[in-house]
Amino acid sequence: MPTAPTVPVVGGGRFPVHRIYCVGRNYAAHAREMGFEPDREAPFFFLKPADAVVENGATIAYPRMTGNYHHEVELVVAIGGSARDVPVERASELVFGYAVGLDMTRRDLQLAARDKGRPWDTGKAFDFSAPCAAITRKEEAGNINAATMRLEVNGELRQQSPLSLLIWSIDEIIHWLSLYFDLMPGDLIYTGTPEGVGPVVSGDTLRGTIGGLEALEVKIGR
Numbered sequence: 001m002p003t004a005p006t007v008p009v010v011g012g013g014r015f016p017v018h019r020i021y022c023v024g025r026n027y028a029a030h031a032r033e034m035g036f037e038p039d040r041e042a043p044f045f046f047l048k049p050a051d052a053v054v055e056n057g058a059t060i061a062y063p064r065m066t067g068n069y070h071h072e073v074e075l076v077v078a079i080g081g082s083a084r085d086v087p088v089e090r091a092s093e094l095v096f097g098y099a100v101g102l103d104m105t106r107r108d109l110q111l112a113a114r115d116k117g118r119p120w121d122t123g124k125a126f127d128f129s130a131p132c133a134a135i136t137r138k139e140e141a142g143n144i145n146a147a148t149m150r151l152e153v154n155g156e157l158r159q160q161s162p163l164s165l166l167i168w169s170i171d172e173i174i175h176w177l178s179l180y181f182d183l184m185p186g187d188l189i190y191t192g193t194p195e196g197v198g199p200v201v202s203g204d205t206l207r208g209t210i211g212g213l214e215a216l217e218v219k220i221g222r
């Protein structure tokens with residue numbers, strides 16, 4: 001039997017992962033680079049399996065069935081309570097903490113599925129597609145909304161954005177998501193990536209940072 005996936009918590013303990021939710025097109029400049037004009041229509045969501053999480057420091061094998069494997073650095077929100085239909089004003093009560101994550105994407109498969117109106121799963125919900133650094137408890141994370149997120153590949157800056165540029169704020173994401181799903185302790189929400197997504201190859205080292213959170217570093221293997 002596989003063991004239940006967990007993510008370490010800064011300062012000790014582990015966070016058992018229940019579900020991984022992801023938000024699509026949540027930064028305007030990234031929506032544009034993907035060929036869409038951003039708007040304030042309701043956010044949309046997709047999921048990854050809980051066991052897609054990858055521990056900080058790991059080497060990830062270059063995935064099968066793709067020739068265009070992309071990085072998307074994202075703020076991950078860890079949910080610590082259970083609720084549905086959460087008003088925006090109460091959403092922050094559900095947050096356990098924050099982490100730096102990567103929504104790794106087989107872009108060729110995702111775009112082929114998108115263009116045919118098919119599900120994204122093979123492009124998004126594959127094995128080892130959700131690296132996540134240790135979770136910092138929200139009380140210790142400072143003002144996350146004022147932080148800047150960055151991704152470097154082999155030391156070269158590829159993505160950089162203030163989190164204030166999120167189209168849908170953390171509280172709004174929790175509100176909308178809770179209209180569709182029963183949120184549970186252990187849920188992780190990947191809140192979307194800014195512009196600058198691009199391919200990685202075997203041998204690359206990816207380093208994602210957000211303000212005072214633990215940096216995420218993974219290497220792409222063979």
Ligand code: MN
Nearest residue numbers: 072103192193
């Ligand atoms: Mn993403």
